Amino acid sequence: MAEVIHFYSVTDDYGWCSNFAPYPIEARGKxxxxxxxxxxxxxxxxxxxxxxxxxxxxxxxxxxxxxxxxxxxxxxxxxxxxAVMREALQAKFTQHEDLARLLQATGDAKLVEHTENDDYWGDGGDGSGGNMLGRLLMELRESSRKA
Structure with a gap:
């Protein structure tokens, strides 16, 4: 069974996975x-x-x-x-090398945004949610390995 990494709060160990983490991005000229x-x-x-x-x-x-x-x-x-979220994450992890390294360091772990506040981007708190944010992060991790 692959390791599972839960993230949500920016103050957690994997807080850098959160969209609230203080990493500015350049996108669409701003x-x-x-x-x-x-x-x-x-x-x-x-x-x-x-x-x-x-x-x-x-x-x-x-x-x-x-x-x-x-x-x-x-x-x-x-x-x-x-697609918009994918674009935002792509910018974040290509513009911040330290984050790209941290993402790769998660290996093959399943990344899960663990929150009952969101059952689309997160896991709904009980694992029943779509975890789209976690899925996009894993997709990005995989594609950057191949790059």
Whole structure:
């Protein structure tokens, strides 16, 4: 049975896996404070909404702003959100060599975002969730080995 690595809080041993971890990325011609800022901003087509989220002073605030349905969600969001997350993670792990090394150091472990707050990106707290964030991290780890 492969080792399982749970992550969620940025203060945990594997907190660098979290989208809230303080690693800025360059994407679409701008610097984003965290992958969470980038991901949440991409939910909207309005440049003003995107910029407000980019400037949010914490990833938690960016996440809250991204969930605010007073802002107009882009119509194709459900079909592009995984690609947007993949793009954010690709930027994070190619722009921060230390993180790329840490990701490779996880070997063949199963990476799981362990939280009951999310059963799509996380495991739902009981393992029943989709763990899409963990899956994308493992996919990135694998593809960077082949590169």
């Amino acid at each position: 610097t984003w404070p965290t992958t969470e800022h980038y991901f949440q901003a991409q939910k909207f087509q309005d440049a003003k909404d995107q910029e407000e989220i980019r400037r949010a002073n914490s990833p938690m605030l960016a996440a809250r702003m991204g969930r605010d349905r007073k802002r107009k969600l882009r119509r194709d969001w459900e079909s592009v959100k995984v």
